[in-house]
Amino acid sequence: MTNPGIFEVDLVFPRNATYTPQALMPIVWAVQRPDMPPALASSITWSLLESNNYTAPGSSDDGLIEMLSPLPGNETLISRFFNTIEYPDGYWNLTWTLWVNNCSQEGSSQYILKTGSTVFTISKSGQEPDLVAATSAGQCDAMDAYAFNVTSFGENCGYLGPTPTTNPCAVNISSSAASSLYASATTWYCAPNTVDNPNVTCPTSTSTSSASNPASQSFMVTRTALLMLLVGITNFILMG
Numbered sequence: 001m002t003n004p005g006i007f008e009v010d011l012v013f014p015r016n017a018t019y020t021p022q023a024l025m026p027i028v029w030a031v032q033r034p035d036m037p038p039a040l041a042s043s044i045t046w047s048l049l050e051s052n053n054y055t056a057p058g059s060s061d062d063g064l065i066e067m068l069s070p071l072p073g074n075e076t077l078i079s080r081f082f083n084t085i086e087y088p089d090g091y092w093n094l095t096w097t098l099w100v101n102n103c104s105q106e107g108s109s110q111y112i113l114k115t116g117s118t119v120f121t122i123s124k125s126g127q128e129p130d131l132v133a134a135t136s137a138g139q140c141d142a143m144d145a146y147a148f149n150v151t152s153f154g155e156n157c158g159y160l161g162p163t164p165t166t167n168p169c170a171v172n173i174s175s176s177a178a179s180s181l182y183a184s185a186t187t188w189y190c191a192p193n194t195v196d197n198p199n200v201t202c203p204t205s206t207s208t209s210s211a212s213n214p215a216s217q218s219f220m221v222t223r224t225a226l227l228m229l230l231v232g233i234t235n236f237i238l239m240g
């Protein structure tokens with residue numbers, strides 16, 4: 001039994017800003033009330049277009065995040081990482097859609113789609129990505145955010161009240177939570193049988209301690225194509 005309340009999804013990162021090229025450039029969403037997506041048949045679709053060009057080599061337009069099981073905690077961070085080392089100058093358009101199934105009084109539910117897009121620039125003169133700063137008091141209110149007031153639930157849908165105001169500043173990414181996201185991305189790259197790996201420097205020992213300390217690792221990337229991590233992998237979810 002899922003309790004009613006406010007369901008919200010926030011794009012924590014990136015923002016409309018200029019960032020330095022990164023082997024692991026993060027995309028992070030925060031899901032507030034992460035227990036709700038299964039009951040709302042909710043998912044996120046997204047595309048990331050280099051120069052807003054579908055056929056550019058770095059572009060990826062088939063991102064899908066299904067949330068078929070309740071996610072843990074009061075707030076769950078969902079991350080994807082991609083490589084911009086090979087694209088040191090240019091702009092990118094991240095467009096994402098939140099799908100929420102709205103019950104109707106007449107019986108047939110209908111999906112509500114909320115779409116946001118964030119354009120950001122990659123340049124050597126940019127700033128380093130900073131997930132902690134992105135949730136700080138000065139920056140949190142600029143998140144692209146969508147909220148629904150779910151008053152009750154039907155068959156794979158929610159009865160939605162008037163749209164509430166969003167509350168992105170409730171999201172808090174600590175430095176250890178940020179490190180965990182990066183560490184998991186590194187672990188994912190370095191796992192055996194993973195999708196076509198770039199040459200991220202992986203721990204040489206089988207010790208797991210190095211994987212939990214991404215600051216001790218350097219990310220070497222020699223791929224020419226942008227690599228989307230985790231496409232098709234649904235269960236890569238970390239608590240904030």
Ligand SMILES: *[C@@H]1O[C@H](CO)[C@@H](O)[C@H](O)[C@H]1NC(C)=O
Nearest residue numbers: 015016017018117118119120
């Ligand atoms: C993005 O930031 C630039 C520079 O601050 C600003 O000129 C532009 O209007 C912003 N665009 C959006 C969509 O916020």
Ligand SMILES: *[C@@H]1O[C@H](CO)[C@@H](O)[C@H](O)[C@H]1NC(C)=O
Nearest residue numbers: 051052093094095117118119
């Ligand atoms: C980004 O993509 C959205 C959705 O396709 C589009 O409306 C918007 O104009 C694009 N922005 C830029 C700067 O290309």
Ligand SMILES: *[C@@H]1O[C@H](CO)[C@@H](O)[C@H](O)[C@H]1NC(C)=O
Nearest residue numbers: 051052053054055056057058
């Ligand atoms: C989009 O990218 C493709 C592949 O690099 C290129 O051939 C095409 O000219 C680009 N289109 C635009 C409008 O820049």
Ligand SMILES: *[C@@H]1O[C@H](CO)[C@@H](O)[C@H](O)[C@H]1NC(C)=O
Nearest residue numbers: 005033072073074075239240
């Ligand atoms: C989750 O939110 C509820 C209500 O806001 C609060 O009482 C509870 O302590 C929170 N739990 C965690 C793990 O943050």
Ligand SMILES: *[C@@H]1O[C@H](CO)[C@@H](O)[C@H](O)[C@H]1NC(C)=O
Nearest residue numbers: 102103104105106112160161
């Ligand atoms: C959900 O559907 C109802 C019709 O049953 C409609 O009145 C309401 O505006 C919809 N809610 C949203 C948030 O679009």
Ligand SMILES: *[C@@H]1O[C@H](CO)[C@@H](O)[C@H](O)[C@H]1NC(C)=O
Nearest residue numbers: 006149151161162163164165
């Ligand atoms: C959500 O809907 C409930 C039931 O109508 C209402 O009591 C509550 O005030 C609403 N919450 C917000 C934040 O709008």
Ligand SMILES: *[C@@H]1O[C@H](CO)[C@@H](O)[C@H](O)[C@H]1NC(C)=O
Nearest residue numbers: 169170171172173174175176
């Ligand atoms: C956010 O996390 C930091 C570090 O864990 C903590 O010091 C701070 O109190 C938290 N802020 C909120 C609003 O939860």
Ligand SMILES: CC(=O)N[C@H]1CO[C@H](CO)[C@@H](O)[C@@H]1O
Nearest residue numbers: 085086219220221222223224
């Ligand atoms: C920073 C970094 O590791 N850059 C390397 C990425 O991969 C390309 C292609 O192999 C190299 O030329 C860069 O030096």
